[in-house]
Amino acid sequence: MNLVKSPLASQNPIQVKIQINESKRVFVIGDLDADLTKFEQALCSVNFNPSEDILFSLGDVIDRGEHSIALLARFKELGVHMCLGNHEHMLLESLLAKDKSYYRLWVENGGRWHLDATDEELAFVCKQLLNCPLSYYVEYGKIKVGLSHTTHADWDWQNPTQDIQQAIGTLLWDRSLTKAKKPLINPSIDFSVHGHNTTKKPYWLGNSYHLDTNYLSGKPTIVELSTLIKQFSSM
Secondary structure, eight states: OOOOOOTTGGGSOSOEEEEEOTTSOEEEEOOOTTOHHHHHHHHHHTTOOTTTOEEEEOSOOSSSSSOHHHHHHHHHHHTOEEOOOHHHHHHHHHHTSOOHHHHHHHHHTTGGGGGGSOHHHHHHHHHHHHTOOSEEEEEETTEEEEEESOOOTTOOSSSOOOOHHHHHIIIIIOOHHHHHTOOOOOTTSSEEEEEEEEOSSOEEETTEEEEEOHHHHSSOOEEEHHHHHHHHHHO
16 A cells, blocks of 8 residues: 555654562463454453553454543553554544544544544543554563564564554554565564454464454454463474
């Protein structure tokens, strides 16, 4: 996709680094498509404890479903670390930059819910999303994990580009890695985890893990980081 210039996303950090003690339970959840019920079911399936556990979202929390605003409010309550997804990007460019190209694309792909929202609700949504980075670099014990909505095979997790247009294209929109289906190893990270590219079952592709199952399987995937580390170590 050829993206137009994105003035709003330039306010979002390209990467945030977080160090987490390996004694903590850390979970990653894929695309939710504005379904609060499925989100709560996913939390229950792993006995998520918001006072002890940590949760990362890979973006595309909003659109298509009925609970975009409610989900973001729930994320705020739980302290979820959320990556920006391409749907959140479309919202920001549409509502804040008044970009007509993004607006048409957004409305055609699940963004019509905003027409029934109040100005106060939309202001809350924009404020929440402007705080979301494009990616997280997580140091979990000795393991370094990259988290973003999507990625490209040659993304440098150690020294990410500061070119915001390139970062947006790579971390929010790119599909080349999964389309090529080549098990490439990115040497700048132990492994990375992504949504965006729909699949019936999560799968490894080299040292990247892809778990956007909600659209095709009927429920989002939530996985504990320690489980992925064990899987990766045994490959």
